[in-house]
Amino acid sequence: MASEPSYEFAAQLSDQIGVLVAGIASASPEAFFYRGLDFGHAFELYTYYSVVNDEALHGLYAGKDHTARIPKFSSDLSHLVARHWFGEEKARQGVSGKLMLVPLRRRLRALLGWKLFHTPHQKRRAGEILLFASSLRFARYLMPIADALKGRCAFLVSALATDLCAELAAAGYEFATYGPAGPALRRMTGMLTRHAPAITLVADEIDEALRRLAPSAILLSEGNAPDDEIINRVGQRLEIPVACLQQGWSPLVHSGFRNMSYASMLVWGDGFAEILRPHNPRQSFVAVGSHVLFSHFETPGWQRRGIAVFSMGVGLWMSAQDEKLLLSLAPHIARAMPGQTILVRPHPIFPFDEETLRSLALPNIEIAAGPAISLAEVLARSRAAVSIYSSTILESIAAGTIPVVFNMTTMPHYLPDVAAAGAGVEVKTFEAAAQTLVRFLSDPEAARAFEPAMQTFERKYFAARGAEAIANIVAELERLMASKS
8 A cells, every 4th residue: 555554544534434424414414314214324334444445545644745646536435535524625636537437327326226137035034033144254153143043043145145145055054135136216315326326225125135034133243334234224114123243343443333223232241332332322232242262261371382373464554564564473483482383363354365375384383264273273272362453362361362462553552451451461563572472482470470360351351152152142132022022
């Protein structure tokens, strides 16, 4: 990227998007309405994920000469945010003539709503509970819950996600699809049609699917994507409770973790609810635990050998240089401690390329990629784990594995502050990270000293694990369905 990702940029971008959407809605109360539903929050999510990696917008934030040094805005949506944030004078040259054709095509598509093909759908009720999965990663996360609900649930997936449909079918999971179902005329709807026509298209598809399938409840992962919020809004109109289940964690409470209004947000522990509650005054939270962690780790963390290095991938406020520096810890420690195993886990969205794999090709480095090896298995083999801002920092504590936060970014400190709680270590330099990891591997007693604080931290942030967490999740779904009737 031409400009380095920035924690402050992403945080202030979320603030600016919130002010922008609130201002538009105040001036025009139905600006984000479509067929009687308010998709203002869906628009916030769509905007954040669309523009957070825009180089020109980041350049304006960094005070660079927009016209001379960095590319033009990637979309008209980026231009809209830039005009609001920095003023017309700085943003006026943000969109090229070629890019202006893109929103025009989108407006025509939204107006006509033509589909090039028809997708057949089941005409029967697929399950009492629908598990929405937008990707294979989220489907795998929900599969243990589907197993517990066997005979009572089905996955809801896009008809266009053919690989996901094939995977579910091969694994024997029932699923229903939503997606293109024929031509339709759509009324022009202002901001949505101009900047986010996909919201209106998906809203129609979800509405058709939920009316056809008539579930009693819906469970989805995370809840911070535009499609999640679309399902939530349509579900509210159809009086179908929609619950979201925490899948990970971001120490930056960005647009995706604000303004939620699900029937219930199922979090790993009360500590997460405390952090999120000020940003989500309309959201109720229930601590259920993390079902992907073992209910019991047999060997105490300080008695284990080896470390885990969790890759972050590149994007949002993480640069390629940051990622490369993080991963370079693995060969450094591997050479310094040849008798120890270094487990390196790629981010599920960003698999390693050939160059990265070559840099990690040492006898005591193991590429621990999912789903071949689970997160719980990686942690069960590790005395310490290192990452930058991954949710694995917190999951490590629940596993008894000491987290080392290698924070070379502009983030003030990891949230929640595991170092201040005595439940981990946070460092800013490569040298400090390497020295800390070598110390933990060389001295089990140094690692053991963190155990009491980690146990206290775990009780606050992880209400349960494994089968107990699954039972809690199912119980909350049962409660939502009972309250509906």
